[in-house]
Structure formats: structure tokens, C-alpha cells
Amino acid sequence: MGKPVSKVREAKLELYRRQGKIHAREVEGRFNQLRWGMVWFTQIIFYGLCWLPWESNGAVRQAVLFDIAHEKLYFFDLVLWPQDALLLAFALITAATALFLTTALAGRLFCGFACPQTVYTMIFSWIEARVEGDHLARLKLDQRPMDAQKLGLRLLKHGIWAVLAGWTAITFVGYFTPIRELLPTVATLSTGPWEAFWLIFYAAFTYIQAGLAREAVCQHMCPYSRFQGVMFDPATRNVAYDHPRGEPRSLRRQAGTTGDCIDCGICVEVCPTGIDIRDGLQYQCINCGLCIDACDQVMDKIGAPRGLIRFASENELAGRVAAPGMLWRPRLAVYAGVLVVVAGLTAWTLDQRSLLRVDVLRDRGALARETADGQIENAYTLKLANIADRPRRFIVTVDGPLTLKIVGDSEFAVAAGSLTPVSITVSAPVGEQLPGIVPIRFAVAAADDPAVRVGERSSFALR
Template sequence: MGGAVSKVREAKLELYRKKGKIHAKAVDGRFNSLRWGMVWFTQTIFYGLCWLNWESEGTVRQAVLFDIAHEKLYLFGLVLWPQDALLLAFVLIIAATALFLVTALAGRLFCGFACPQTVYTSIFTWIEARVEGDHLARLRLDGSPLSARKLLIKTAKHGIWALVAGWTAISFVGYFTPIRELLPTIAGLRTGPWEAFWLIFYAAFTYVQAGLAREAVCQHMCPYSRFQGVMFDPATRNVAYDRTRGEARSNRRQTGKTGDCIDCGICVQVCPTGIDIRDGLQYQCINCGLCIDACDQVMDKIGVARGLIRFASENELAAPEKQQPWFARPRVGVYAALLLVFCGLGGWTLSQRSLLLVDVLRDRGALLRESSEGLIENAYTLKLMNLSEVPRQFVIRVSGIPGARIVGQDSFAADPGSIRPISLTVAAPADSGLSGIRPMDFVIVASDDPAVQVVEKSSFALPQLPN
């Protein structure tokens, strides 16, 4: 019993053991180049897209803008409304399914190369290295007593971090408030309460997450690291150490044949989360591949083949001849099929999207009335929503009741992005041979584009015929 308690205490001490700040050694290689390629690619889009303009119908606006005040989402030439929320749902489902597919194929590849936490941590670490020096210089600086030099270096680093975090916040809010309008309001301290809140919050969030928390986010805050295992199988490729080839480790100063691993520890020094990949797959591993770059350089120096650490599956390491091709794995097939289905449904929904929405309300106060000409009249209120960015003229007609017609005006104009309520009266002959509540359709067509057409079902009340 005492031994069990002792083990529990040891486990708790290990779980909460403070390792200190991780200063990873810089390394060059194909995976590091790919990581920085993703940094440039994603941040060029993020920081640059909010400055891109789009001309539509003679007016110039921001190409990508979440206009919450007017309930619009501008995506270049596409304008989405709250009624298009299903499209957003499809986008989220497609993104999640694609993430599951990539994870089943190559583990946490997204975490290592495209996750915002990884991207901004790379940027902030690069700034730190330019200001404080390499990983050894940073370790010495952290361990040194407080001095004027240390204070100056740390202040410079945190100041640059704050500038990057601030500009990141401005770019983020610039997707909700046009950035060309936002900058003057910030300079004049005239931002609204919500703009001010998000500017402060997002800047602080970026500063803390990328500058201070770093690997702790991946290790303790990100839920994806905890449930990623359910998407793995023995054929999933991850960054892995080839134990059969590497053991027994030796510094090669000994005589006799040993494994290819010389126990230099560089794979641990370059790891941004501070793990030893030779201990096997761990949830902290983000599959960034930096340990592969480092190990390949060592293998080149000692004159043996690369690949001691590489992307490999459990099956491949155990028996390479039993490794299944990716397209023959049921898990991958299911994820790929779901991805195709949701992409197809999303595309079909977008193609069926109408730029005109109509809501028909019958006048419940007066079911029907008879005119002086002997016609039966019903009153309606139509709400026309013009989702296009141009003013349009709409023609309304009815069908389903013989001889039914619109009384008075049947053509109405609607401003772009507006909802226009219209009161209509529909008249039908009393001697049509029909009685009671009968189905009727309102057909609304845009005069300038017959393809913009909506058929909305309603009903028409007629007198009951005597038996």
C-alpha cells in the first residue's frame, strides 16, 4: 500500500514538475522551410486580404468584410446574409472533415504547419532570436541576474512582440470594420466599445499565447491534442523514431557495432515542445518535423542513411511490407467520402441560392370580401428581400385560381439589400366553381433577370357553395 502511494506521489510530482521555458535550437531543413513557407502563405493572406478592394456595380468596397451592423458577409463578388447560415455550417463541417482526413493520414500535420498557435509562436520565437541571440544565449540571459543590459534586451523584445500583437489585432478587427475606416478612428481614439474591446482582447490574446504560453497551449490547453488518438490507426504516419535501426545508442567512440543513434540529443534540443521523440509517440508532439531535419544532418555527418527519424506508421516500422496504401484504409475512405459528400452538398446549396426571398402573409382580420364588381378579394402582405447588390424591379403574378389577378399595381422596386413590405389585393371571380380555402401561388420575377424568380405558396379563401 505504501509503495502504491509513493508511486502516486511520484506521478503527481512528475505531472506538475516545472521544466522552465523551452528555448529550442534553430535548425535548417526541408520541414523547417515548409513551416516557414506556411507562415508566409497564411500571414500574407491574413494581413493582406483586409486591404484588398472589390468593385461591384460601380462601387468600391472591401473585398472580404463581415458587416455585422448590416448583417452581410462580403466575399469578393459573393454577398451572404443570415439566411445563408447553412453555407457557413457546410464550411465548418468540410473544414472539420478535412482535418480528420489529414490526421488519419499524417497525424497532427495541421498542428505542426498551419495552426495559428504554431504560426505565431514561430514568428515570436524568430523575433526573440533576433533580439536575444540563439538558444544558448537566451538560456544564459534568462539565468543571469537582472541588469541594465538584460532589462534593455527584454524590453526591446516585448516591445516588438506588443507591436506585432497590436497590428494582428488591428488586422483582425479590420475584417469587421473596414480597415481604412478603422485606422483613423484608432489614431483619433474614437473607436466604439466593441471595437476597443476586441482590439485590446485580441492583442493581449496573441501576445500571451504566442509570446508567453507557447508550447503550454499545445500541451495543456488545446483539446485536439487529447482526442487526436481516436483518429489514428496503426497505418497513420507520424514523426517516429526507428528503434530497430537506432538502438543500441552509442557515441561511436566504443568498439563494436551499435545502432545509428549516437545519442547526441539534438532531436530534443530542436523540439518546440521539449519532448524526446525516441520515447515513442506522445500527445505533445505536433508533427512539425524539426527533429527529422536535425537528425538527418547528424546522419549526413556520420555517413549513414537518413531516416532514423522520419514520418512513418507503426505498421511501417514493424513490417514495411505490410503497410497498406492510404486509399485502401477504411478510416481514410470514410473521411474522404464524407468530405466529397459535404463538398457536393455545399456546392449544390450555393448553386440553388436565390437572390430573392419572399414571405407571404394573409390578412387574418378579413378572410374575404366581395367587391362592387362581384369579385372575391383577399388581402396579403408580401415581404420582398432583395439580396443582390443592385436595385431591382419585381413583377408579381398569381396562379392556381382560375381568373385570379392582382388588383392595381403588380410591379414594385426594391433597393439593394433591402426588405420591402407590400400590401396586395388578389381578386377572383365568384363563379369560378371553387369554394373554401384553395391553394394559390405567388410568382415573383425580376424584370432585368428572369432567372431571379421565386414561387411562394399561399391560399385563397372563397365562399362556400350551397349543397
């Protein structure tokens, strides 16, 4: 008989949050500091910008305001109208292309550091940790039956969440209704129907997404996590585990016989989406870098070099040396090219944007009429749109192959941000021998600033 075959049972470390709600362990490190830096940066802007006053033409208004009722967008000195929708389209395309370029370079950096879902989940989780304790205390609290202490902690936590969600909703609506006008109506419960709807909706949305759904949004609801893979290639740098260096794992690291990974599981405990980065690249990973911070601390304690988990590309982990110019591989060149072109178009469109728009309509009912003094007259309607945020007077002139002149008034006042139709009569001598229809050109210029000038083509009927 041969020797009995010894069977070795492999024990797999079962982590404390294998199932159920994820309670991420807090960790310190450079990536955690960067994440909190982004939280402070974005939220100071969001919560503070709507309170910033701005003086324009002697009047004080909110610096940033989407005034839907009057169809204006105020952005400091810039006032945009519905006719400027092309600028919004360019801005959205620029932002999307920048996101694609960032993803191709370093994965889901936006998700891990600047996404509103990430930012508010961090804030809500921080509040939860201050009220209920660290990750282990929260886990034990979840498993306890309901008692007075647990009920009190839960009510306190959800109460703070509700207040924060409510203030976030007020701030959001404050960008559409001036916040200094909105607050008194909120206090007296006298908001308009649309304002009330958005206050309730946005507060509930923030509360559910950041307080209750959390990582489920990144795992199951975010469409970006599903199609991000098409923007990756072997040179994209993601949070990755150095498998050759870390394996085989052992709780007692022995140089030369085991890898650097001691299978402590802390990299999993700190992950806000609950994945094990050692299993390879996963769509749930948001590239937050917290597992890097955790692993670096463990490496420091065991005397091993940092970087067992780090930002690295597939080529780097496989030992392949990147070819010169690898950073400018085709997909990056395409994304960067589109970004430069669209950003350039945005800047050019903004620079060429006129504060005056003119539309000329000729009276089709009467092409031409002859007067007693030997003149032929044509009637026109000019629609003058004053895009500036102050009233202006505009001077109308006309020229062409005829001896043209304007009969009556040629200067018109137009209120700030309004469109005013004006009637213009143009005359020419009867004796000029030209074809029946001749091209002419109207020129409209601001009386206080001749640089604000628009030309518009039309035609003049001689018979």
C-alpha cells in the same frame, strides 16, 4: 566465494533544457522551409486581404468584410446574409472533416504547419532569437541576474512583440470594421466600445499565447492534442524514431555493434514542445518535422543513411507490409465520404442560392370580400427580401384554377439588401363554382433578370 558482480552505472544524457522555459535550437532543412513557407503564405493572406479593394456595381468596398452592423458577409462578389447560415455550417463541417482526414493520414500536420498558434509562435521566437541570440545565449540570459543589458534586451523584445500583437489585433478587427475607417479612429483613440474591446483582447491574446505561453498551449491547453489519438491507427504516419535501427545508442557509432543514434540530443533541442521523439509517440508532438531535419544533418555527418527519424507508421516501423488498399482503410473511407458529401452539399446549396426570398401572408382578418362589380377579393402581404447588393424592381404574378388578377400595382422596388413588405390584392369572378378554399401560387421575378424568380404557394378564399 563467487566472483564479485560488477555494477555498471548508466549515465543518462541531461539535456540543457530539461527544465524551465524551452529555448528551441534553430535548424535548417526541408520541413523548416515548408513551415516558413506556410507562415509567409498564411500571413500574406491575413495581413493583406483586408486591404484589398473590390468594385461591385460601381461602388468600391473592402473585398472581405464581416459587416455585423448590417448583417452581411462580403466575400469578393459573394454577399451572404444571416439566412445563409447553412453555408457557414457546411463550411465548418467541411473544414473539420478535412482536418480529421489529414490527421488519420499523417497525424497532426495542421498543428505543425498551419495552426495559428504554431505560426505566431514561430514569428515571435524568430524575433526573440534576433534580439537575444541563439538558444544557448537565451538560456544564459535567463539565468543571469537582471542588469542594464538584460533589461534593455527584454524591453526591446517585448516592445517588438507588443507592436506586432497590436498590428495583428488591428488587422483582425479590420475584417469587421473597414480597416481604412478603423485606422484613423485607432490613431485618435476614438474607436467604439466593441472595437476597443476586441483590439485590446486580441492584442493581449496574441502576445500571451505566442510570446509567453508558446508550447504550453500545445501541451496543456489545446483540446485537439487530447482527442487526436482516437483518429490514429497503426497505418497513420507520424514523426517517428526507428528504434530497431537506432538502438543501442552510442556516442561512438560502430557498424554492427551499435545503432545509428549517437545520442547527440539535437532532436530534442530543436523540438518546439520539448519532447524526446525517441520515447515514442506522444500527444505533445505536433508533427513539425524539425527533429527529422536535425537528425538528417547528423546522419549526413556520420555517413549514415537519412531517415532514422522520419514520417512512418507503426506498421512500417514494425516491419509489417501494408496490404493493398491499406490507404483506404475504413476510417479513411468514412472521413473521405463525409468530406465529399458535405463539400458537394455546400457547392449545390451555393449554386441553388437565390438572390430573392419571398414570404406570403394572407390577411386572416377578412378571408374574402365581394365587390360591387362581381369580384371576390383576398388581401395578402408579401415580404420581398432582395439579397443582391443592388436595388431591384420585382414583378408579382399569380395563377391558379381560378381566373385571377392582381388589383393595383404588381411591380415593386426593393432596396439592396433589404426586406420590404408589400400589400397585394387578388380578385376572382364570383360565378366560378369551386370549393371554398383553393390553392394559388404567387410568382415574383426581377424585372432586370427573369432568371431571378421565386414561387410561393398560398390559398384563395371564395367565401
